[in-house]
Structures are given as C-alpha cells and as structure tokens.
Amino acid sequence: MAEHIRIGDVAPRVQYLGDGSRVAFTYPFPIFQTSEMELRLDGVVISGGFSVTGAGSSEGGSVILATPPASGSTVTLRRRIRVERSTDFQDNGVLRARTLNDELDRIVATLQEQREDLSSTLRQDPAEVGGSFTLPLRAARANRMLGFDGIGNLVLLPRDSALIGAPFPGAVPYTVEDKLAEQLSARDFGATGDGATEDGPALQAAMNAAAASGKMLLIGEGTFRSTQPLTLPGAAAGLTMLGSIVYAGPAGQPALTIGDGGTARNASKRHSGLSVLRATQGAWEDEAEIGILLRNHDASLIEVRRVEGFTIGIRTLGDGRGFEDSTLELGRIVNNRIGLDIHTATAGAWNTSIRYHGGHFAVGSTVHVDKDRFGIRLSAAPGAYVAHNRHLFNGPNFELNAEGRPISGIPFLCEVNSRAIIARGVRMEGCSGFVARHTGAAQDHVYEVAWASQGYQVEIDHAASASRLGGVVEALHQAAPHRAATREVASVPSLRAAMIRWNSTETGFEKLACLSSNVAGSPALLHDFVFPALDSFTLTNRGVMLTGGRGLGFIVDARSCRDFALSVDADAPRLVVMCFDGANNLLTDSLGPLVLASGQSMVWNPTARWWQGAADMTDAGLSRLQAVRLSPAVATAVIGVARISADYELRALRLNCDPRHAPAVMYGLPDLPIGVRELVAEQAWDPASITAGASAQVNVPVSGARPGDFVQAAFSLATSGAVFLAQIGAQDVVTVTAWNRSGAALDLNAGTVRVRVVKA
Template identity: 70%
Template sequence: MPEHITIGDVAPHALYVADGVQTAFTYPFPIFAAADLEVRLNRVLQSGGYAVTGAGQSGGGQVVFAAPPAAGSLVALRRRLRIARTTDFQENGVLRARTLNDELDYQTAALQDVAAETAGAIRLDPSEAGGRLTLPPREARANRLLGFDSLGDATVFARGEPTLSVPHPGGIPRTVEDKLAERLSARDLGAVGDGVADDGPALQAAMNAAAASGRHLEIGEGTYRTGQPLSLPGAAAGLTMRGAILYAGPAGQAALTLGDGAAVRNAAKLYEGLRVVRETVSDWLDEADIGIVLRNLDASRVEIRQVEGFTIGARTLGEERGFEDTTLVLGRFSNNRIGLDIRTATAAGWNTSVRYYGGHFTVASALHTDKDRFGVRLSAAPGAYIAHNRHLFDGPNFELQAEGRPISGIPFLSEVSSRAVWARGIRMEGCSPYVARHTGAAEDHLYEVAWASQGYEVDVDYAPGATRAGSVVRRYHRAAAHREFAREVAAVPSLRAAALRWSNTETGFERLACLSTSVSGSPGLLEHFAFPGLDQYVLTDAGVLLTGGRGLGFVVDARRCREFALAVDADGPRLVVQCFDANRALLTDAAGPLALASGQTLAYNATARWWQGSADMTDAGLLRLQVVRLAPQVAYAIIGIARISADYEVRALRLCCDPAFSPPLLYGLPWLPHGRRELTAELAWDPPSLAAGASTQVNVPLPGARAGDFAQAGFSLATSGIVFLANVGASDVVTVTAWNRSGVTIDLGAGTVRARVVKA
C-alpha cells in the first residue's frame, strides 16, 4: 500500500437509489483492495460491469459503473473482508510500526464488518442472560411456526393453531374469534359507509349487539347514510365514531339517541368522535328535529365533533334520573337553530354540574335569515325541574349571523331558574348585542367575553318573564387591561355639575384642567398647559360641548404608576396625552414615543404639543375604553380628551389605575390652581381701633378671584361686635371690610384675616 490508512468510526456500507443517469457512487469507508468491496444491484451481487477507485484511501472512494443503473434500482456497497492474518511477525525480527499498524487496521475493519452484520440480527436484551434460543432439529421444526414458549425460549407451534396471545409476560392464549370480538364494528354487521347505501338497519343491528354484549361499538371511517333514527342503548359500553352519520330519515325525530331514558342511570360512558349531519337542513320549525340526544348521563365523557342541519343540534336530557358530573368536548355545531339544548324532561329529573370545553356554534349567512337562533339553551319541558345549576363553559365560539338584522342571534338563552352558569373566553362574531337572554329566574350567571364584533355594548337581555337579575358580563374585548384597573384616581360623574364660572368669559371644571390645541407664547412647563378656565366651552343640559381648540384632562403624578385607564361618556371623544419630566418641563417627540394606548396608535401633534389618538373613541371603532402607558422618563402627564375633528358633548370622565398604586391627582395647588371651585388666602393684619359705626378695609391677594365670585372673610381673633364683609373688586384681590356695628369703640388687636371665594 502506498500509505498508511486510518480506520474511522464509519459504518462499512452505503445505500443509494439510482436515478438512471448517475454512474459514480461514493463509498465513505476505507478498503484495502478493490476485491474487499461487495457491489449489489437490487440485492443481487455483481461480479463485473464496474470499476472501484480509492482502495487504500482513508476517506474511501467510488464505484463507477460502465452503464448507469436503471432508475429506481437499489445500489448497495458493502465492505466484506476475509477474517485472516495478512502478515506474520518473525521471531527476533524487526517489528516495524507500519506493518503492525496495517495488521491492526485490517483487524479493526474486519470487526466493524462483523458488528454491522450482527446489528441486524435478533439478540437478547442486555438486561437478560441465559435462555435457550437454539433451533429445534430440522425434523422437529419442519412445517411449523417459530415462536417462544412461556419461559421465553425458542420453540415451534403448529401452523393451524387457532389461538393468539399478546407478547407480554402473563399473556393468555385466546381464540382468534374471541380476540376479534373485543370491540364491535358497524362493518361487522354489514354497514358499508359509502354515503349512498342505506346503512340504517346495519347500524341499528350493531348498536343492539353492542348493548346485548356490553361492548364498545366502533363506527369506522366513511359516511354512513341512514333512513331511520338510531338508538344506542345504555347497556353498551360506549361509542367511537371515526366516520359520520348522514341522516336522511323522517323529520321530527332524533337522528341518534345515546343512553336509556326513564329512571335508568347511564354512568361512566365514553362517547367520542360523534358526527351527525342532516342530509337536508331542517326548516327549524319542529323542536323534535334533533341531531343527538344524550340521556341521563353521569360521570361520563362525550366528544361531539360535528352536528349539522337540525332544529336542535344536540340535547343533554335529564329524565327521571339526572344528567350530571359529565364532561362534554364540543366541536362544530353548524346550521342549527339551537346548537346545544340543556334540558330536563320531568319533575324528578335534573341537569347539573356539567363541564363543556370548546364549541363552534355557527350559522350560514344565507340560512333562515328571518329566524332567531341561539348557541346554548337551558330549558325544561312543561312541569319539569327548572333549577339547572353549575354549568361551566370554556372557550365557546359563536358566529350567529344576526348582527344588523331584525332577528336574535344570542349565544346563551336561559328559560329556567339556572344558577352558577359560567362561560369563559367567549367569542361573539355577528351576534346580537347580547351575550345572553334570560326569560325566567336565572341568576349568578357569569359571562366573560374575550372578543366581540359588537365592541363594549354587550349585555344580558332580560326579556319579558324574567324575574331575577344579578348576572355579570365581563367585557374584555379591546379592554382587558381596563377591566383590571380597579383603583379610581379621579371621577367627574357630571361635567355639567362640575362646571364653574372661572371668570365672566371663561369656564372651568372641578378636578379637570382646561386644554387648548394652541397655547400662545413660549410655554414649556406643565402649569403653562393646564388652564383653570378657558372660553368657548358650551354648557349643555347634561354636560359640555367641546368646540374647536378645546379639551379637558386629568393631571397626574406618574413617577410611580405607569398605566392609567380612561373612560369617557361622550359622543365621540379623541384621546390626548401630554407628557412632562421630573422638573415639569414639556417632553416632545424628540424624546421618542412617550405614550402608548391599548386600542389605537398615538401620534404626536406638534402644534398642540401632545400625543393624540388616531381615531375617535367610539363603540363602532371598538375604541371606547383606552389604557394609556407612559414611558419611564414621564414624571407628570395630562390624560384627557380634545376636540379634533368635530364638536361633541362630554358628560362624564373617569380615570383609574392598577390597585397596587395610588398616584396623586394634581389640581387646586398654589402653582396649579385648575380644577378647584373654592379658593382661599390669608393675611396678617392689625386693624386699627374702630369707633362705633366705623369701618376699615384690607386687600387680601387671592389668585383666581374674579368679580362675581361668592366671597367671605373671617378673622383669627374674637370678633364680637365687628362684622367682616368681603367682595372681589379686582381680579386676584379680595377686599375685606371690618365694620363695628356696636355702640362702643373696639380694638381687635393683631391677627390673621382669611378670605374665601367660591366659583359659581
């Protein structure tokens, strides 16, 4: 060999599928000579028609065929070494490293070949030792099957022995007939499942057989058309469907009934994969037209994958026994007037403590456009038990195609005295603006709406006949954070009542700063933008009309709390947020995005110097409720609304935050006087001695005092005989008059005079 090769950890075989063009195939393992390589085409050993390159190379080489193997041929390349010594070391001779390495390389490669062959052989598990795996003599094993006895040793069996046993310790031999009878299949009784043949008689025969034997019935893949209603008695262990039942039978009957009625208790049942489709969609007029009826179940599990085209898709029914403690996994309920009917049939029956997961209740947009439809109904037959309690729904989805139509499309309908019906994560698409309708004494229902095309105006409809209230709707769509903000920072429940006459031409509002879209001069601080009063506000009977250039907002200390929820009762308000740093200096967009809103994008308005919502806060735009998050550099903020596109009336405002925080609301401060109806000031004063009937005056500076304000004054010392009068003669000044109305001279002495004005 020209050089010493290296034997790496490479499997000594390679497999290829020929494409009809390729002639060269690589083998990645080393060989010592071309004869060491076996070449097979379609498992047949080849003796010629190819050349081998790369013998003696560590990285292997190639097999090059004279003609490309046919497309799809399996090409197998395998190293196959003779197990033999290739050298002999002489006594007292020179032991050369190259000779020794070549011998060891050859032996290592040969061991790799052996390991590759034994890898495909049947072997004992490493955890086992001993055992007899020797084949019986030729005559003893002729015409018999090789297997293993009860000790796991090799043995043989007669080829015609009609028993089977599982290949596990403790397995008992059973006849093939017994093994096949473990589960009944509808095909065992002649069902075809081609969607054309009438499989009704075969399906019913299979259901009767399952009940008679207590077996679990299996309806395999396919569509099983039936011209008759079907019933699986409660004596059957359960039902698994991998196909679908296509109901083409008479109207006004249940297509599939599971379980026994009357006083029979159907406990610990398993019904899975249920699919029942009506061949022609019902006219929705007959409530006896039902897809699936589940009777008197207890501690059972039901999976409904599809039920379509009936007046009532599926009904859970409590008769003389109840329907309780059962789990239903709901799939697609399509084109049914009532998707799921939770019902009692007798005064002794009940329907309670049931869990429901999922469910897509949907109606085609063009189907029965003049008829009401409901997703889930809680109902009772006349005179039946009406206290349906503790039903839990998780993640139901409703697309009822009623929005904008003069019909009802409502997810839940309670006609009974139901209690503790909870539904979480509801999705409402194209429904009426009600998540539920109650017509009886239902109470303690909880509906959590995760998404609704109706926005925030989703409620419970208490129809005529309803005798109880007390149910709760949690509307989380576009307002999840808003719902969690339970601490009220500030509230102005009536803008009209909160309005105050700041001056003869200016109007202010309690707790609120008046805002302007265009502040003159060179404003730069918070107090330059939060005005106590401005003109152009128009008071209405219920609130205030915001006209061009005007806004209202709460001023908050945001150094600890970063998020605030704003709720506004107004026709179409526009959100605005103005930001300031720890020194109360204005922050512009040069500092980057400073405010985010929960339901819309905020853009910086350079003229007004605030961040402004991209759309009005309306229900139609799903923007009524907004949460505002402030950037870390924002220490103070004005959060409110402004008139941007059109005049609108504002009636109430409310600001909340996470209950972990209690941020200060800033108003009525010496440096920030807005939002305060009452203003006070005091002044040290030593009035002169006053003769009987004499008076004296002093001017008390009081910023914000305006002519027409109600004014009062008092003195810190006893004033028997002296009357203090106050009036606003000039802006920001209260003139206090001390008048001696007694008949003697009085000298009060030095004290403090206090002035107070109240805005009308």
C-alpha cells in the first residue's frame, strides 16, 4: 500500500535563476496532480513546454522544461489548487481514513497558499486593533493617492500635491523628492553593486552630489566594481558603506580618497563601514597605491571595515590643516605591505591626538613571502612635520607571517620624531621579535604586549639612524608579575655621606668612579679612565659641586643587560656614558652610535672620549629621568653625569635596569679598587724571636693608603703577649709592628698579617 501524502510546513513556492543551460528545476512541496503546478518565467505564466514529475509525493518533484531559460531569467514554481468541493461523504456510508485525509490535505494545502499570498500584501500590525482601511468607491478614489491621516487611518490625497508627511503629531508635509534627497544612495545614480558592472562613474557622480548638497552618501549592499579612482569631497557630510568597493583601476594612486587637502578642515565627519578591496593583489612596489586615503580630518568618527591587497591599506594624511582629534574603528586590514600609514606631507600640517580601536593587521602565508611588512607606520614626506604625538591604540592584532623568515614583520614602524605613542593589549602572531622599529628621534612610546608567539622575548629595534631611546616594552605574556617590577642596580642616596677623603686634595665617593673630561697621556683601557678619587670636587652640606670638567658614574657589566635608567638629584646635570668592549678597550664613535637616551640626543665628545647628552637636564619634569640603551658591542659601561656647561650641585644618583637582568656593578674589586672607603691587604710573615719589650716590623703594600687614614692590623695566629700596631708611614704602605709586652722572649710562628685601611 502506497504511503499517504504528507503536507509539511513548506512554502508552496520556490524560485530559481536561469543559467542558459539548466532545464530541470526541483520543487520541495507536494502537489496532488500535475495541473496544480504553475510555472512563471520572469513573472509570466507559461502554459506549456514543460513536464511535471512527483505529483502525489510528499517530498515534491521536478519540472523539466523543453528549452532552458535564458541566463539571468527568473524561474518561479508555485502550487495553485482549485478551491472547490468535488466530493461528498455519503449518509450512513463508510468513512474511510484515506478519503478523509485527502480532503483535509487539500484544505491544509489551500490554507498554505492563502498564507503565502497574504504575506506580500499590505497589512496592519497584529498589535494594533481597529482602524479604518476600507477603500472608497472607484469613482471616489479615481486620480487620488492613498495616504494615512493623523491617527493612522486610510485617507485619499490629491495626486498633484506631491506632499507626504511623517505619521506623527506635528509632522510637516513635504515633497517626495525632498524626502528621497534626505540621504543620497549610490543606486540613485545607477550603481548596481553586482560585482561585474562598471560602477565607477555612478559612484563618483553620487559622491559629487553628496558634496554639492552637504549630505550623507549611502553605498548599499553589494559589490561595486570601479576601474577609476574615487574621491568623496570634504563638503559631503559623510559616507556609509554596507557593501564593498572593488578597485580594478590603475596602480600608483589611491582607490578611495575622502576629504580635501589644502587649508580645508574636514571636521565632524562620520564615515562608517568603509570597505575597499583590490581586484588583484598589489605588487607592494609603489607607496602611491593606497586603499583608503583620509585627508585632514578633525573631530571625526571613522570606521574602516575592510581594506585588502594594497601597498598601503589606509593612510591618514595631514597635507593642509592637519589630521587630529579623531577616532578610528579598525576592522580587517589584510595583505597590505603597510596596514595603516599615519603620514604628513607638508611642514604646516600635523597628524596628532588620534584614538584607534581594534584592527586585525594580517598578511597571508603566500603573499609576497620575500618582502618586509608592517602593521602601522608613522611617517612624513621630506621636509614635512615630524612631531606626531599622542596616538592611542587599543587592542590591535598583528599576524604578519614573518617569524622564521629572513624578512621583517613588525607591528609598528616609526620613522618620525613622535612622542607619547601608546599601544595597549597588542597581540603578535608570527611576527619578528620586535614590536616596533624606530629610525628617528621617537620617544615616550609604550608597547603593552598582551600575547606574543615569542613569549616575553619582544624588544624595540632601534635602527642605526635612531637618535633616542624611543620607548619601552611591557611584555605581559608569560611575564606580567615580573615585568611589573623594576630592579635597582645601585644607589647613592646621599653624595655627601658617600664622600671618601682620599687624601688632602683628592675626593672619591662610595660605589662611584671619578671621571675627568681630559685624561692625560694616551689612555685606552677602562682602568685609564676611571679613578678612585680626583681633586676639584667641592663638598657642600648636601652633596658635591661638580667643577672643572669632573664627573661621577657607575661602572656596570653590560654583556647581558643593555637597558638602564638613571635618576639624578641635581641642579642641571649632563648625562655621560663611556663604553668598553669585553677586553676593557675603549669604544669610540668609529663603530657608529653606541648609546641612545630617552630624553635627548647623545653626541660623541672626542676630548673626554665619552658620549654625552646634547644639553643639560634642566627640565625636572621630563629630561631628569633618563633611560639609556647600549649597543650590543658594549660589554662594560660607565653611566653617570659630568660638568660640561656650568658648575652644579649633585646630591643623589640611582641606577635601575630591566627586571629580567641583575647586572654587576663594578667597584671595590682587586683589579678595580674604586668606590670604596675601606682597603684591605695581607701577606705572609714569620717574624724572628722578639725579646721582652722589643718589637718587630713588616711593611704591607696597600694601594691607596694615605697618611691620615684609619688603619688596623691583625695576625692569623694566637699572639698572647704581643700587640700588633699599624700605621701609614709612607704612601701606599702600611707598617705593622709586633710589640712584645710580656716579660719573656716571644717567638711567633709563620702566619699571615692582615691590614685594614679606612678612609675618612
């Protein structure tokens, strides 16, 4: 027995698009007989030239046409059941289930068709009750327009008035043309958005109209192909894109330019959903090939949804008044050599104070595998304004596919003298080991790396042309608790208390090396340039006056740690750094710049043979805190301050470093006896037998011992009956006297005599 037909909840209509070859079209709804299938081609009912299979089947069937419909034509299949009653149930007859089911199925099928028909009619919302929607008689409604009154009931309006009004109290009627002109649409000018038609002229006409009227332009859903560059003039109120522009035009120019140049101030604009794709992947050769060029915006809100395939994805440009104080929402920025270029073109324009949210900067694994790529660049044309400052990035994501390849894939490239560039929550996947590369005088950059495929091994790459220590990396990934701390390397909290009176004319200081700006002779090694004490240091109640080309500094082991921070309490100090290699040979400027500082440029002083700050650190708010980065060629460094321009009082010095390291501070070593007020020495001694009341003496060499120092002596063996005395009779020599104060001769065994000299 055949299974009974089932009427499922399936719409009794299906539609297809012809391709010029297809002749069979399926329908998923049941029909009872072939005559109930209605076929329409482009809306016209076709009465013949096709056959129907599947009548009586719950799953539907197929319609086979003798001739395939043309490409692009619409094929509509619809069930149409005649609404009639052609059977009756007999009184007192047998009521068979199949017969009853057939009748109920037809009723349900007919109701489905009615519901489908009603779905496309003008209806009142189910939440509303009442209302008058009955049409007047034909004569009364002839040459009239339908409308609605103040309470929403149907009314007739004169056709020639051409006025409409919003259905709310107080609304003023106005023309249909004015209503349609409230927001311009690219389709108003003939743009199709089908991805194949040339929409460039229509899009440009729409953009010109938006500028002429000062209105918003809507580019609706779809793909709008253009073979010409497009420009939205600054007079337009803004641009909303729901679809995308596919640029298939010539290379070497922006695909979409928004805003005017010159003295224009494109202020208070709103651009949303911007999406520009290159029809074919660009060659990454010409920086004039830009996806979206945003010019001279101020106090604007800009959302870039998607940019793909260009040398530069997005460029924000100051080439007139400047680009400033705006917010950019960034989306998918993919397969561009430079995702976002923050640029200036003239000396009188700037690019500053911008907030950026999000941004997925990515390059595909097969795209230009031999070429460098960067997520965000700060740049300027030759002679243009270079002091870009206060750019704030929140949560950018970089997937640059450069890790393990001999190319650079770096999130930030800074080629200008920017300040206060803050990036928070950065994600790095497949990038180089640097979150940023600095090539100029950038400073005060902070890069917070929330996740990186390199873990915490993320740095800033300072090119040879960089003249500042430009910023700091806060690597939170796998290192947040540790990196939040700082490590103090050495501290002299009071120069006055640390003073060492080396002799009557020379003064030294604990932990510090004394420096001279003009060392006599032909010095070449570390020991030739650092002294335990020098003259011309004038003590004050709180510190020391640096005079006569004098300096003080910490000597640090820089083989593993290259980043240090010096804080100074002084009136107008000058930063100085001396550099030495692993064999303690002096390193000069012949190797190029060896030192970068955070608040100023470092210049080579050939007389003093050190790198020094370009100016005194007179600004206590900014330049007093100095960070220093040393070149990898530097194994040992002296970091401190010196008197260059004028005498000044120095009161305290502190040196810190990256908490990942704990470098040694070198002072008080056997081969480097500087920075200590206590000197010790020892030597073997076997004194001869000492008669009662007599004494024996031995001289112990102690480099740095001077008359007037405190001195003590001791012997390594038991010396009952003998007293050991010490004195400095000659410079660098301690004379130790063993006095036998007992009443009998005393013969001491061989031992070690030890001396201790303490400076005042």
